[in-house]
Amino acid sequence: MKKIAVIAPHFQEYSLNLANAVAGRAKVLLLIDRTRLASEYADRTTPVAPTLELRDTPLRSVWEIPPILAALARFRPDVIHIQEPSGFIRALICACVVVCFRPFCRVVLTVHDPKPHSGRDAAIVKRLAVFRNIIRRWAHVVLVHGESCHKDYLSLHDHPGQSVMSTTHGVILRDGPPDAPAENGQMVILCFGRMEHYKGLSVLNAAIAKLSDLSASLRFRIVGKGPDLDLLSPQLATHPNVYIENEFVPASRLIEEIQAATCVVLPYLNATQSGVLAAALGNGRFAIVSDVGGLRDIVAQDRNGLLVPPGDSEALAEAIRRVASDSDLRRRLSQGARQLAEQELDWGRIVSNTWDVAYCS
Numbered sequence: 001m002k003k004i005a006v007i008a009p010h011f012q013e014y015s016l017n018l019a020n021a022v023a024g025r026a027k028v029l030l031l032i033d034r035t036r037l038a039s040e041y042a043d044r045t046t047p048v049a050p051t052l053e054l055r056d057t058p059l060r061s062v063w064e065i066p067p068i069l070a071a072l073a074r075f076r077p078d079v080i081h082i083q084e085p086s087g088f089i090r091a092l093i094c095a096c097v098v099v100c101f102r103p104f105c106r107v108v109l110t111v112h113d114p115k116p117h118s119g120r121d122a123a124i125v126k127r128l129a130v131f132r133n134i135i136r137r138w139a140h141v142v143l144v145h146g147e148s149c150h151k152d153y154l155s156l157h158d159h160p161g162q163s164v165m166s167t168t169h170g171v172i173l174r175d176g177p178p179d180a181p182a183e184n185g186q187m188v189i190l191c192f193g194r195m196e197h198y199k200g201l202s203v204l205n206a207a208i209a210k211l212s213d214l215s216a217s218l219r220f221r222i223v224g225k226g227p228d229l230d231l232l233s234p235q236l237a238t239h240p241n242v243y244i245e246n247e248f249v250p251a252s253r254l255i256e257e258i259q260a261a262t263c264v265v266l267p268y269l270n271a272t273q274s275g276v277l278a279a280a281l282g283n284g285r286f287a288i289v290s291d292v293g294g295l296r297d298i299v300a301q302d303r304n305g306l307l308v309p310p311g312d313s314e315a316l317a318e319a320i321r322r323v324a325s326d327s328d329l330r331r332r333l334s335q336g337a338r339q340l341a342e343q344e345l346d347w348g349r350i351v352s353n354t355w356d357v358a359y360c361s
Contacts, residue, residue, distance in 0.1 A: 001027050001051075004359060005077040008032040009059050009085035009094060011112070013040050013172050013251070014275065016047070018110075021170075021347035022081075023049035025355065029075045031057035031068065043252040044175050059090045068093065069100055077101075079359050081108040084135065091131035098138050108358045109139035113272040114153035117198040141358050145169045145273035146297030152272065165357050168298070169273050170347040171282025175255050178284030178341075181262045181334055187324050188219045190261035190285075192254060193276045195226030200267035200290060205232055206313035207267070207320065208239050214324060215241040223249050223257050258283040262330065263323065269310050271295050282341045286333035288319050302329075304336035 004026045008015030012032055019030040028049070034056040037046065048054065055071055057064065072080070080101055085091045098107055116125040125132070136142065136157060142164045144150050150166040157164075195201055201222075208220060222229065222236060223245045236242050249257070258264065264280035264287045271293035280287050281304065289295040290310040299305040306323065308315040323330055343349065 002079070002359065003027050003029070003075060003077045004079045004081060005029045005031065005072055005075055007057075007080065007082045007094060007097065009083055009087065009090040011083055011275070012037040014170070015083055017170055017172065017347045018081075018351070019052055020047055020049045021351040022359075023052040024348065025351065026051070026359070028052045029071070029077065030054050031059075031071070033058045040251045042250060059085075059087075059093050062089065062092065065093055065096050068097065072097065072101060077105050079106040079108055081110070081358070082135065082139075084109060084111045084113075084132070086128070088127060088131075091128045091135070095131040095134045098135050102138050102140075106141070106359070106361075107139045108141045108143065109135060110143045111136070111149070111153060112145065114144060114149050114156060115272065117196065117270060117272070141165065141361075143167050143354060143358060146294035148293045148297055149272050152293075163357055163361070165354060167354050168344050168350055169275065169278045169294075170350050171278055171341050171345045172275055173251055173255050173258065173279035174282040174341075175252075178282070178338060179259060181285065181330070182260075183327065183330075186217055186219055187263075187330075188221060188261045189288075189320065190221045190223065190257055190264045190280075191266075192221075192223040192249070192257060192264070195222075195224050195229035197228050198269050198271070199226075199228060200269045200310070201228045201232050201236075203267040203269070203311055203313050203316060204265060205236055205239075207316040208236070208242060210313065210317040211320060212239075214321065215239070218320070218324060219243065221245075221257060221261065223254070254279070255283065258285055261285055263288060263305075263333070265316075265320070266290065266295060267308075267310075267316055268292055268295065273297075278345060281337045281345060284334055284338040284341065286330075286337045288316065288323070298340070300336070302333075304333060304340045306333075 006019045085094045220242045266289040268290045273294035287305040291307040306319045
């Protein structure tokens, strides 16, 4: 049986879902921060396939490098699959793994964001450039989420012999089959996640102001933490139908928030791919999103969501007004979201589609 090591510097739930799906075809060693994993799965059962072994690997100190290399040497993987790291120490550790093991096994790298988002992300990427470039250069296979990310990556890199493949971001933040959204006379619109400038919260604020005549039938919930929410909370709080939770919200609560919503809104100014979108669709909630980056690769207009021009508060308000006035459209979009989650965003299908290129070539 093929042996595959999966290294999870972050995105614990994403990495566990991937490792479980790969474990349906191979023996898998998952190096992951078990404390953070337990936190993400609080109040949920943590799924672990029979052929999956978890090794607690926080990736917080350079002193972890020798035991990590030793554990990998004992496992003798045919493939090492790394989620591209953020954070200086994590990037250093992953670069050491790639340099030491590339001569002996295949290296697969998932790049979630080929280009940095606007705002703080650009400064973070600059600090990690040396290690990131080592990992990207020496990966045999790079997996990116959608054609937009594929194009972005190739515009930055042309490493001889490297395969770059487009795949999808599997569902996350899901706890069992999703229920249909409640139709109780009030439409609940959720915006959640890490509130950075590129998330377009100012666009949502302007759109809400244009929907004052629907304030009785619309409720906006804004859940998460970040500098843009700190900046805009006073303005958002002036709207009578906006409810704000400016704090870190654990995964179990986020699932409750998504399932209590009619839809999720992503008014992003720029984007690569989005775990927020994968979580919304995985819970059977359609999304109203900006027509940017990897979002347009997932959302099909009038099938599982609505696309609006980025930065256009008038178009966003009109899209919200449209779904608020059409219950048949809401039901159709919700059904489309559930179908997409069960098909293209299913982890087993994702691994099946990437298996030959990523793990076997």
